Amino acid sequence: MKTVLVREAREDLEYAPSLVTGFGINDETVKDAGMVMGTSIMPPGGRNYRHHHVNGDLAMYKIKGHDKLLIGPDDDLQEMDFKEGDFVYIPRGEIHGAYNLLDTPGFLVFCYTGINNVEELVKVYAEEPPED
Numbered sequence: 589m590k591t592v593l594v595r596e597a598r599e600d601l602e603y604a605p606s607l608v609t610g611f612g613i614n615d616e617t618v619k620d621a622g623m624v625m626g627t628s629i630m631p632p633g634g635r636n637y638r639h640h641h642v643n644g645d646l647a648m649y650k651i652k653g654h655d656k657l658l659i660g661p662d663d664d665l666q667e668m669d670f671k672e673g674d675f676v677y678i679p680r681g682e683i684h685g686a687y688n689l690l691d692t693p694g695f696l697v698f699c700y701t702g703i704n705n706v707e708e709l710v711k712v713y714a715e716e717p718p719e720d
Contacts, residue, residue, distance in 0.1 A: 592618045597626055603706060605717035606634045615704040623701050624709070630655065630686070630694040637717040638685030642710035644700040646678040653694025655686040661714070683714045 594617050597610025613625035624644075630636065630653065638658055650670050657668040657676065661683055670676060670686065678684050680702075688694045703709050 604628065604636055606631065607636060611706070614706070621704060623699055624703055624706055625697070625699045628696050628698055630688045630696075632688060632691045632693060634694075635687040636685050638683055638714040639711050640683045640714070641680050641700065642712060643680060644703040644709045645680050646684075646698060646700055648676050648678075648696050648698045650674045650676075651695045651697060653692065653696075654689045655694055656689055658685045658687075659683070685715070 592613075594612045597612040598616070600609045600611060603609045603611075608629040608631075610627040610629075611624065612627070613621055613623060615621070628636075648670075650672055652672055654672070655670040657670045659666045659668060659678070659682065668676075700706070700709055
């Protein structure tokens with residue numbers, strides 16, 4: 589059988605500053621999956637600092653919460669509401685970030701395609717997150 593069931597995501601507090609990221613599918617759990625899939629929890633008032641990915645596309649599904657997505661470079665910045673039940677696709681190279689509009693945590697599922705682990709993704713920040 590080639591099917592892999594992962595019951596608990598590996599939690600990572602450093603991958604995205606201010607977020608709790610859980611990695612479920614990657615090269616640690618599935619050989620040559622060609623994707624990384626996981627979850628992200630954004631605290632009330634939390635922020636995902638604007639960045640882009642060099643080597644992978646991103647798809648997300650919002651399970652709980654309401655975020656404001658910030659898409660594009662400074663000179664063409666677009667804002668989008670990202671609410672429960674919404675799907676979003678962000679191609680590699682597109683600058684994006686988000687912040688939580690609610691006083692409760694937000695929860696989403698994400699998938700990076702074309703990579704086997706987040707080290708292959710190559711994340712480039714358009715604005716540097718603050719140091720802890």
